[in-house]
Amino acid sequence: MGRSPCCDENGLKKGPWTPEEDQKLIQCIQKHGHGSWRALPKLAGLNRCGKSCRLRWTNYLRPDIKRGKFSPEEEQTILNLHSILGNKWSAIATHLPGRTDNEIKNFWNTHLKKKLIQMGFDPMTHQPRTDFFSALPQLIALANLNELLNGRPWDDHAARLQADADQAAKLQCLQYLLQSSSTMTTNNGSDPSGLGATTAAADLETMSLLSSQMTSPMPSSGLQNINSHEQVNHFSSVLFEPPTSQENIECYTAAVGFSQGENRTQYVSPNASLPPLADASVAHHENACSISSSNENETHSFWPELFIDEQFMAEFA
DNA sequence: AAGCCACGCAACCGCCAAGGT
DNA sequence: TACCTTGGCGGTTGCGTGGCT
Numbered sequence: 001m002g003r004s005p006c007c008d009e010n011g012l013k014k015g016p017w018t019p020e021e022d023q024k025l026i027q028c029i030q031k032h033g034h035g036s037w038r039a040l041p042k043l044a045g046l047n048r049c050g051k052s053c054r055l056r057w058t059n060y061l062r063p064d065i066k067r068g069k070f071s072p073e074e075e076q077t078i079l080n081l082h083s084i085l086g087n088k089w090s091a092i093a094t095h096l097p098g099r100t101d102n103e104i105k106n107f108w109n110t111h112l113k114k115k116l117i118q119m120g121f122d123p124m125t126h127q128p129r130t131d132f133f134s135a136l137p138q139l140i141a142l143a144n145l146n147e148l149l150n151g152r153p154w155d156d157h158a159a160r161l162q163a164d165a166d167q168a169a170k171l172q173c174l175q176y177l178l179q180s181s182s183t184m185t186t187n188n189g190s191d192p193s194g195l196g197a198t199t200a201a202a203d204l205e206t207m208s209l210l211s212s213q214m215t216s217p218m219p220s221s222g223l224q225n226i227n228s229h230e231q232v233n234h235f236s237s238v239l240f241e242p243p244t245s246q247e248n249i250e251c252y253t254a255a256v257g258f259s260q261g262e263n264r265t266q267y268v269s270p271n272a273s274l275p276p277l278a279d280a281s282v283a284h285h286e287n288a289c290s291i292s293s294s295n296e297n298e299t300h301s302f303w304p305e306l307f308i309d310e311q312f313m314a315e316f317a
Numbered sequence: 318a319a320g321c322c323a324c325g326c327a328a329c330c331g332c333c334a335a336g337g338t
Numbered sequence: 339t340a341c342c343t344t345g346g347c348g349g350t351t352g353c354g355t356g357g358c359t
Contacts, residue, residue, distance in 0.1 A: 014328080014329070015327095015328075015329090015353095016327075016328075016353085017327090017328090036344085037344075037345070038343085038344070038345095050344085050345090051329090051344095051345085052328080052329080054345075054346085055327090055328065055329080056327090056328085058346095059327075059328080060327075060328095087347095087348065087349090088347090088348090089347075089348065090346075090347060090348090101346095101347075101348085102326085102327080102328085102348095103326085105347095105348075105349085106325070106326055106327085107325095107326095109325095109326095109349095110324070110325055110326080111325095
C-alpha cells in the first residue's frame with residue numbers, strides 16, 4: 001500500500017512502513033515523547049525523515065485513533081462542518097474524536113464528494129447543481145439590469161435568488177424521490193435479499209440531508225416510509241405549494257409538475273410578469289413533454305419541453 | 318484462470334505560518 | 339528586518355485489493 005519504496009538524495013527511506021519501524025517509532029515516542037520530530041528518527045534508530053515519522057504517528061500509530069467505518073452520525077457531522085468550513089480537514093477533525101484529518105479527507109474524496117455529486121449538489125458549495133446554478137452569475141447580471149430598468153431595489157432580487165436556491169433544493173429533493181421511488185418499485189417483490197430496506201434507509205439519510213439544504217425543510221415525520229408514487233406525489237405537493245398570488249409568484253421562478261408513473265421532472269418557469277399559474281397540466285409527446293396552464297384571465301400558456309436551460313434564461317430576461 | 322479496472326487509503330509533496338536567531 | 343527552521347495542512351499520487359468480464 002502507498003507509494004513504492006525509494007530513497008531520496010539523503011539516503012533516507014520512504015514508502016510504506018514496516019512493523020519493525022512502527023515498533024521503533026512507538027517505543028521511542030512512549031519513552032521520549034516527540035519534542036522534536038527532526039531529532040526523533042535518530043533517537044529511534046530509524047532511517048526516516050522527521051516529517052515521515054510525524055505523519056506515520058499522527059495518521060496511523062497514535063493510540064487514540066479510531067479505525068473502521070464512519071458512522072452515519074460522523075458522516076452527517078462531516079457534511080455539516082464541510083458546508084461551513086470547506087476543506088479545513090484539521091478543523092473538521094477536531095470535532096470528530098479519534099479521526100485524523102487525513103482519514104476524513106480520504107473519506108470525503110472517496111465517498112461523500114461522490115455522494116453529493118450524485119445527488120446533484122456541488123460538493124464545494126453544498127448547493128444544488130443545475131444549469132440554473134451554473135448560470136447564476138448571468139442571472140445576477142440580468143437581475144442587476146432589470147433593477148436598472150425597473151428601479152427595483154436589489155434586496156428584492158437577492159431575496160428572489162435566495163428563494164430560487166431554496167426551490168432548486170426542493171427540485172433536487174423531488175428528483176431524488178422520483179429515482180428512489182422508481183428503484184424501489186422495481187425492487188418490490190423481487191428483492192428477497194432485503195436490499196430494498198437498505199436502500200430505503202440510505203434514502204432517508206439522503207432525504208434528511210436534502211431537507212437540511214432548504215430554508216423550510218420538509219417535515220421529518222414524513223421521512224418514515226417512502227415506497228410508492230402516491231407518496232412521491234404527496235411529497236411533491238408538500239414541497240411545491242402552488243403560487244397563489246402575484247407577490248408569491250415573483251418568488252417562484254421555477255415550479256414543478258410531476259406526472260405520476262413517469263420518472264421525470266418538468267420545470268415551468270413562470271415569468272414574473274405572468275399571473276399566477278392555475279391548473280398546470282403535463283402532456284407527454286413522443287420525444288418530449290409540454291406543460292400548459294391557464295391563468296386567472298383564462299389566458300392559455302404553453303411551454304414545450306421546458307427545462308432549466310437557455311429558454312429559461314430567455315424567459316427570465 | 319487471467320486480465321482489466323475502479324476504488325480505497327497510506328504516504329509523499331509543496332506550500333505556508335509561526336517562532337527563533 | 340531578513341532569514342532559517344520546524345511543524346502543520348491540503349492536494350495529490352500510486353500501490354494493493356477486490357470485483358467484474
